[in-house]
Amino acid sequence: MRWALILVASLALCGTALAAWTEQDHEIFRLNDELEKHEGKGTTFYSFLGLDNGPSSSLEEITKAYRKMSRQMHPDKNPSAGATDRFARLGVIANILRGEQKERYDFFLQKGFPRWKGTGYYYARFRPGLSAVLVFIFLITGAAHYLILSMTAATERKRIERYISECKAQAWPNGYPPADNSKRRIQDQSGRTFVVYPDGTVWLADSATNEEYILDPDDIEPASWRRTVLYKFPVWLFESSFGKFVSVKNETSLPVKKPRAKTKSKTKAKKGEEGQEKTAEMELNKKVLSDGKVVEAATVTGGRRRRRK
Structure with missing residues (x-):
């Protein structure tokens, strides 16, 4: 349950961070990466335009620098490979610095560009394959499955506890067992019969098999x-x-071993030990009530619930 909550909280934080970046921010991130990749590490929009004043450059200075660099970088004067992409990149950068996005770029330039890989910015640089997507879905499904199991177990435990408290309240109106230490049989609205014993245990009576099954919240598998x-x-x-x-x-x-022949005395001793163990087990499962009646308890096949005959 704790790990499932941690996972859900982490996904919520990642979703919040993803919503914080806009499409314009992604464009700035992409241009910044391309600029450093082709022009050198640490190259900024301002240094690419030849602006020594950096963020303090005025609109007139940015426009003048752009015109100068566009004449130098024009593909007609630079027929080299990649000249067209470099010239197009120059125009996009100039438009950012001359528009409303300049303030946003200056903010990232001062505070730093995101280095972590948890948003769509990461997805733009690394597109996960089918295997990575399947692993992610498998982990999310497992966490959701664990969360469902936890909620189901908690709900079932509360339901059993509610049945026990309601049956005891109905069988013992004053909140105490009867003075004669006798059991009480009650029925709920659906017609099921429950038996409340003086020791406080509540049992579900099965009329078809004439057996009683104990209601125990600890039997719920966590x-x-x-x-x-x-x-x-x-x-x-x-x-x-x-x-x-x-x-x-x-x-x-594994080597095959032949069973050893048992002597008659050892076989009898073994049978005697088994008989003693069986007797001890039967004594542990017996319950003696105040009226002298002996009730035997056994384990129900396929579960931890016990039954009384």
């Missing part, structure tokens, strides 16, 4: 990364491919 697709899918993929060969190899590499 959320775990091992239950998400982040863990199950790689395990399934491994078992479906390489896992088959690994299991076969392990089985064939």
Whole structure:
């Protein structure tokens, strides 16, 4: 749950930062990168135009410098490769410095251009392939799956706790067990029967099987990364491919041992130990009520819930 919240918060921060850059900002970033790539590291819009005053240059100075540089960089006078792109870049830079975007460029020039790779600016420079997109979707799906498991477990636990409190309130109106320490059978609005015992446990009675299943919030399986697709899918993929060969190899590499013949005395001793363990287990599962009635408890197949016969 904690990691899912951290992931959601990180995505929200990235989305906020992405919304902070406008299309004009992206254009300034792109031109700045191209300028440093072709003209040299540290080249600015002002130095490219030959303006020594930098951001303090006036509109008249910028226009005059642009006209001078356009005559020098015109493709007709410079038939070299890349002259057309360099001349076009000059015109775009001059328009930025002579327009409203000049203030924005001066801000980034003073504060620094973004160096981190978390916005559309990064996407413009590096377009992720299909594999990167699939990995990202897989991670997001796993985090969402974990969040859903956490919410489901919390909801189910609250539901069981609510059933227990409602049944006890109905069975014990004064808030205390009955004086004779007897159990109370009640029914909810849907017709299900619950049994409240003096020890405070609440059991769901099944009329079809004549069994009672305990309501215990601790039986709710908590959320775990091992239950998400982040863990199950790689395990399934491994078992479906390489896992088959690994299991076969392990089985064939193990030496086959013949079982030893047991003596009659050891077999009897073993049976005696098993009988003692079984008796101890039955005693642990027995519950003696105040009226002298003995109730046995066993584990329900496929779950942690217990039942009473």
